[in-house]
Amino acid sequence: MASVTRLVGDLATAEDAVQEAYLAAAVQWPAQGAPANPRAWLIGVARHKALDTIRRDVRRREKESAAAITVGPAPGSSSSADPMTDHDQLGLIFMCAHPALDLPSQVALTLRSLCGLSSTEIAALFLVPEATMAKRLTRAKRKIRDTGIRLRVPEPELLGERLAGVLRVIYLVFTEGHKASTGTQLVRGQLCDLGIDLARGLARLLPAEPEVAGLVALLLLVDARRVARTDDVGRLVLLEDQDRTRWNKNMIREGERLLEQALRSGRPGPYQLHAAIAACHSTAPRAEDTDWRQIVLLYGELLRYEPNPVVEANRAIAVAMSDNPSTGLEILDRLRGHPQLRDWPHLHIARADLLRRLARAPEAIDAYRTALRLPLTAAEQTFVTERINQLAG
Amino acid sequence: MKYLLLLHSPSGAPVDQASQEYADTFAAYAEANAAMAAAGVLLDCAPLQPVASATTVRVRGGRTLVTDGPAAEIKEQVGGYTLLECADLDEALKWASTIPAASSGWVEIRPVVPVSMPA
Numbered sequence: 001m002a003s004v005t006r007l008v009g010d011l012a013t014a015e016d017a018v019q020e021a022y023l024a025a026a027v028q029w030p031a032q033g034a035p036a037n038p039r040a041w042l043i044g045v046a047r048h049k050a051l052d053t054i055r056r057d058v059r060r061r062e063k064e065s066a067a068a069i070t071v072g073p074a075p076g077s078s079s080s081a082d083p084m085t086d087h088d089q090l091g092l093i094f095m096c097a098h099p100a101l102d103l104p105s106q107v108a109l110t111l112r113s114l115c116g117l118s119s120t121e122i123a124a125l126f127l128v129p130e131a132t133m134a135k136r137l138t139r140a141k142r143k144i145r146d147t148g149i150r151l152r153v154p155e156p157e158l159l160g161e162r163l164a165g166v167l168r169v170i171y172l173v174f175t176e177g178h179k180a181s182t183g184t185q186l187v188r189g190q191l192c193d194l195g196i197d198l199a200r201g202l203a204r205l206l207p208a209e210p211e212v213a214g215l216v217a218l219l220l221l222v223d224a225r226r227v228a229r230t231d232d233v234g235r236l237v238l239l240e241d242q243d244r245t246r247w248n249k250n251m252i253r254e255g256e257r258l259l260e261q262a263l264r265s266g267r268p269g270p271y272q273l274h275a276a277i278a279a280c281h282s283t284a285p286r287a288e289d290t291d292w293r294q295i296v297l298l299y300g301e302l303l304r305y306e307p308n309p310v311v312e313a314n315r316a317i318a319v320a321m322s323d324n325p326s327t328g329l330e331i332l333d334r335l336r337g338h339p340q341l342r343d344w345p346h347l348h349i350a351r352a353d354l355l356r357r358l359a360r361a362p363e364a365i366d367a368y369r370t371a372l373r374l375p376l377t378a379a380e381q382t383f384v385t386e387r388i389n390q391l392a393g
Numbered sequence: 394m395k396y397l398l399l400l401h402s403p404s405g406a407p408v409d410q411a412s413q414e415y416a417d418t419f420a421a422y423a424e425a426n427a428a429m430a431a432a433g434v435l436l437d438c439a440p441l442q443p444v445a446s447a448t449t450v451r452v453r454g455g456r457t458l459v460t461d462g463p464a465a466e467i468k469e470q471v472g473g474y475t476l477l478e479c480a481d482l483d484e485a486l487k488w489a490s491t492i493p494a495a496s497s498g499w500v501e502i503r504p505v506v507p508v509s510m511p512a
Contacts, residue, residue, distance in 0.1 A: 100482060147504050148394040150481040158483070 089114075090205045091151040097166040098149050105140040106169045107176075108133070114201070115194055125191055126176065163206075167215050167271060170198045174219050178226075179377065192223050203258075213262035214272035220255035221278035224248040236383045240287035252282045270305040273298055292322030309338045317350050325354040345374035349384065361391045395436065395505035396485040400473040400494035406440060421493040429477065429488050440473035472498075476505075 084092070096109040108126075111117045117125070123133035143149070154162040177191025199216045206212050228242040237243075259275045277298045284290040299315035313335050320328020332351050341347045352367035368388045372381065407414040422440075429435035447463045463470065475492060479485040482502070489500045 098482075100486075147502075148396075148479075148481045148485070150483070152481070152483070154483065155487075158487075 086205055087153060088151065089201075090153050093166055093202060093205070094154055094162055095144070095149055095151045097162070097169045098144075099162075099165055100147060100149060101140055101143060103169075103172070105136060105143075106165070107172050108137065109140060110169050110198065111173065111194065112137075114198060163209065163211065166202065167211060170195055170202065170215060171219075171271075173198060174223075178222065189226065192219075192226065195219055196223060208265075210262035210265040210267050211269040211271045213258045214269060214275045217255040217259035217262065218271055218275035218278055220251045220258070221275060221282050224251035224255065224282060230379075234379065235386075236379050239281060242287075244285065244287075247282065255279065255282070268301070270302060273302045273305070277302075290321070292318050296322050309335050309341050310344070313341060313347055313350065317354075320354050320357075325357040329354045329358070343374055345371040345376050345380075348374070349380075352384075352387070356387070356391060365391050394479060394481065394485075395507070396477045396479055396482075397503045397505055398475040398477065398485070398489050398492065399471045399501040399503065400440075400475065400492060400498070401470070401501065402472045402494050402498040404497060405443065406472055418493065425491045425493060426475075428491060429475070432488075434477045434479050434484070434488060436476040436478050438473070438475040441471060444470040 092113055093110070096113055097106045101109065108119075108122050111122050111125070112119065119133050119137050120130055123130045126133075153159070174192055174195025177188045177193075177195060179188075196216070196219045199212070199219055203209075203212045203216050224247050225239075225242060226248075228244070228246040229237055231237055255275065256279055259272065259279055262272050263276070277295055280291050280295050280298070295318040296315060299311060299318055303311050303315065313332060316328045316331035316335065318328075319331060320326075329351065332347065332354065335341055336347065336351070348367045348371035352364045352371065355361075355364035355367060365388050368384050368391075372384055372388075376384065407418055409415055426435060426438055429438075444463055447461075449460045449462065449464045451458045451460075472494065475489075477485055477488055479488070482504075485502050489495055489502055492500055494500050
């Protein structure tokens, strides 16, 4: 469970390719889902133009088939005649992210009942067969009914724990879109938009929770780099090589403002720390202006909330950037044997990058090749292969 | 809703009723059960005799087959149960986490199917 609840960080430190993939690396994400109230919840979520595109495609193929679960008022009633109260909306969020449901079901339920997506649309977004999704949906629906999971806001002593689950679900919606997957750019962008809208909606309902604001800030600061992350032909562009003038200034400003407000609460948490790390990148006019010393400190702080080797590896990379590559490499080499990191390709990519910086090309090539033997997205494979070719050539 | 809580303790319950361990375990359960009774959610609860005492019955083709022991060879066995009447799963979860078995082992929460008597 600890490994599932672990937040993922910002391996951006050395390479954007590493960072982007890292956002999802620590969390297993089998795409599945469940249905819920088809009531659109967050204003605007279901109205994204991009989403409408896929929706039309999907509608053409098949009408929504999975049974909708009744949550609160009957699903057929129009939302204008029968608006959900904020309290009900909040209860619905917590119900969808109930820990008695498996994580993929939590995410699909959230998209279903809060964003108003049909099960067919969710299947399309997560690139799973519709039949698979329908089966998962039915199972989750039955579990909610039979186990007595109710639409309600958890009691205060439980709120923090349950809120962490809600934040994780929203974060997963975003990272599924953010990481380079086999889907089209369009699909990925839609999931990022949905994640941000969900986070914004939650922030509206829970304005006094700094971690919620921290999540909104994190997603905005990361997503602000979206168009700069890939080149004309869809290849990944490293953070240090990105054209920073293409970053979305408005999103960065809003993210920074939200983060500052959240930090003023004096109740720090992992999302605020991740957002602060993202802000270190977004405030640097050039890659070489990045305040790596600050990032090292932030990762050190993050380890208190997420004491796991993935965060340690990120910290090592920040150390390499602020101090020198060999210091960071020493830490990474020590972490390499950790069972949680052995099959994590991004550790090897990060090692390879530091070896490259140290002009140890043969070892760098070896490390890149090790990463290639582990699961990578198509874009990452292209990136690593190009690196090997550069070093070998 | 009724929830049956199945209490699993891998180490098993202390056997020696004169031991301090037995007294401590007894007291811990008594405290948790008293709180549930005071909240009005406790319908029934009891420890079970060790699995060695289990007897399994099957009726097949009109014949009753009685065998010694549990139906399946599984490592962890239910050591007790608690039957609660709760508003929802969250309430059942809250009480389940106060039961000592949740700390020493685990508690499985099974919703009870409401069956009405035929008229």
